[in-house]
Amino acid sequence: MRFARRLWAGWKRVAERLGVFQSRLLLVLLYFVVVAPFALLVKIAKEPLRMRRIDGSNWVPHPGSPADLERARRQF
Numbered sequence: 001m002r003f004a005r006r007l008w009a010g011w012k013r014v015a016e017r018l019g020v021f022q023s024r025l026l027l028v029l030l031y032f033v034v035v036a037p038f039a040l041l042v043k044i045a046k047e048p049l050r051m052r053r054i055d056g057s058n059w060v061p062h063p064g065s066p067a068d069l070e071r072a073r074r075q076f
Contacts, residue, residue: 065071
């Protein structure tokens with residue numbers, strides 16, 4: 001019976017080390033296979049500040065508004 005307990009305790013130590021290694025390996029693979037490529041695609045495709053312009057200018061067109069006296073009075 002003593003031999004079986006020692007064998008079981010040894011197996012638990014080995015199994016824990018294997019489990020830690022396996023979980024780290026799976027998380028690293030998940031990161032490099034799924035998360036990193038997705039982040040790169042989003043970074044390439046998304047342009048949150050609209051910095052890239054076709055004409056090379058950084059100016060963003062502003063919609064014009066009529067500048068008449070009546071509109072100026074209605075600001076308050």
